[in-house]
Amino acid sequence: MSRRRIALIGFGSIAGDLAPALLARTAPGYELGVLLPPESESRVRVPEGCALLADCEELRAFGPEIVVEAAGHEAVRKSVPQCLALGLPVLISSIGALHDEALFAGLVKTAKASGGRILLPSGALGGVDYVRAVRDATSLALRYESHKPPAAWREELVKRGHDPATLAEPVTLFRGNAREAAATYPLNLNVAAALALAGPGFEKVEVAVICDPAARGNSHAITVDCEYGTMRTEITNAPSPSNPKTSWIVSRSLLAAIEQYFSPVMML
């Protein structure tokens, strides 16, 4: 069997972690193409043997079986519609971009018309399967709390007049619903959007974002209360060595999702 072809969009901390893990797989293994704009500084990091793709026309010619976006909200707006229009499945990391109702509806319409699929990974989270199962509960209360250290929030702290290096007390950066959270913090609140889409929708997820100098990592607490039961999950992820905003586990979540996609056995 020939190697499976995957197109990655972006080559930052997540894709840069994912690519070597995919390239190390055998039987049949993976062949990678990487979509990056011609002027992107990330191009120099793409390993030899991977095809560099400048646009969606080159991506089409590469012939991937699946596309994996790990580039940011802008890439979801620009490149994902074209990939879906080619009838391809697209695994989207930047789920927060889907807070934009018109964008999301357009992607769904394109996928339906072309046979493409929008695939959403659990990313930095766990427990998304439970949230999906209780999504129709009549008494559902779903809360999400993010605790990350100052390294993940440098610019936001400085804007508020705090010195990230000497912050002594936790600072609450945000309280609101998942739609506002994903729109306000595109680099840190994709997980809130994942919960919204798995669960009861963007308006019905209560979000709190706390920058905590005592945080040991990027921690995500999910609380579910409803007639079917309760769930309390707290996950503390190690930050990616190359991007403190992103949890290291995210590349592993994408790897698991890709392997699930090609597997004859599917855990849902």
Ligand SMILES: NC(=O)C1=CN([C@@H]2O[C@H](COP(=O)(O)OP(=O)(O)OC[C@H]3O[C@@H](n4cnc5c(N)ncnc54)[C@H](OP(=O)(O)O)[C@@H]3O)[C@@H](O)[C@H]2O)C=CC1
């Ligand atoms: N679902 C989840 O749990 C999580 C999702 N995320 C999402 O994943 C995204 C990537 O994270 P991470 O790898 O840490 O980010 P990085 O900033 O490390 O990398 C982003 C990469 O995407 C490239 N890029 C930017 N815009 C485009 C574009 N329009 N088309 C193609 N490539 C582009 C950048 O290239 P250049 O060098 O040119 O800038 C860079 O290679 C985040 O922006 C976030 O939206 C992140 C964490 C968790």
Ligand SMILES: O=C([O-])CC(=O)C(=O)O
């Ligand atoms: O990686 C994380 O811990 C979460 C994150 O940045 C996001 O949801 O965008």
